[in-house]
Amino acid sequence: MIINTDPTDPRAITLVREALPIIDLAGLRDGDALARAKIVEELRMACLRNGFFYLVNHGVPAELMRRMVTEGRRFFAQPAEAKMAIEALHSSGLGYGRMGGKALHGGAGAPVKEEFYYSREGVPGTSEENRWPLDLPGFREVMEDYIAHMHVLGEQMMALLAETLDLPADHFATFCTEPLANVRIARYPPEGAEAGAHSDFGALTFLLQDTMGGLQVFDRVTDGWIHAEPIQGSYIVNLADLFEVFTNGLYPSTLHRVVHPAGTERISVPFFYTGAHDYVVQCLPQFRVEGQAPAFPPTTPAGTLVSGHEEQGF
Secondary structure (H helix, E strand, C coil), rough: CCCCCCCCCCCCCCCCCCCCCCCEHHHHHHHHHHHHHHHHHHHHHHHHHHCCCEECCCCCCCHHHHHHHHHHHHHHCCCCHHHHHCCCCCCCCCCCEEEEECCCCCCCCEEEEEEECCCCCCCCCCCCCCCCCCCCCCHHHHHHHHHHHHHHHHHHHHHHHHHCCCCCCCCCCCCCCEEEEEEEEEECCCCEEEEEEEECCEEEEEEECCCCEEEEEEEECEEEEEECCCCCCCCCECHHHHHHHHHHHCCCCCCCEEEECCCCCCEEEEEEEEECCCCECCCCHCCCCCCCCCCCCCCCHHHHHHHHHHHCCC
């Protein structure tokens, strides 16, 4: 039998008996240097393999995480006309995105998912304003509380990641100043759907899944797919394309996909941490090879958003 393990083909069905590592941040609470060093080393190993890991004891209240999923279901349960009243002004814009999107291999118009997309307001480099539901009391307050917590967590993880690269914890402080960052609440229909294999642009993605799961991560060691089962109270975190630029490819931005079987709807809530809009992202000095150009050209967080949306067709 020929087994299809092509990472660009979401029809490939081979799953491997691997699990993503679990990074526990509980050791940071007491300021214990040895506990922090252990976390940094575990994080380094996770980044070197696939750049995907579970994050637990991260400081985001469990009740707030539950509210995000509940509010997402509440939003999508609205009549179509209520959602369309705040439809995004373009296919990657803030507001409501109707059912549709990328097909399995990058085409447009497949009935994959519907979405609500928002950001923190007043961030330099943004030109759009959030489009909030007109008659959904309490929804906006939960959304704003959540994204505030996620900005704190994103900055904390950038500090730990700096240490995995033998840099000072504050190396990315400017990168984390008024960063571009967005939350997307997505609903996959009960009829089932698949989102094709892709990597993320930006710096970090923090995924909150409901109990359905569906995320699969390509494992470059085994050439198979890891089924990332939900762990209650956790995030699945992955490095995105900017870390490949920083590390000259040492830290991969790994392909992943969603395979959602028919039976019930799936709610997922990714938080995309992209960085200060005009920060120059380029290969760090310790990863440059004398006489060779870096594998990736310099870019900016704002630039990677534009190129990423154009490449993915949304």
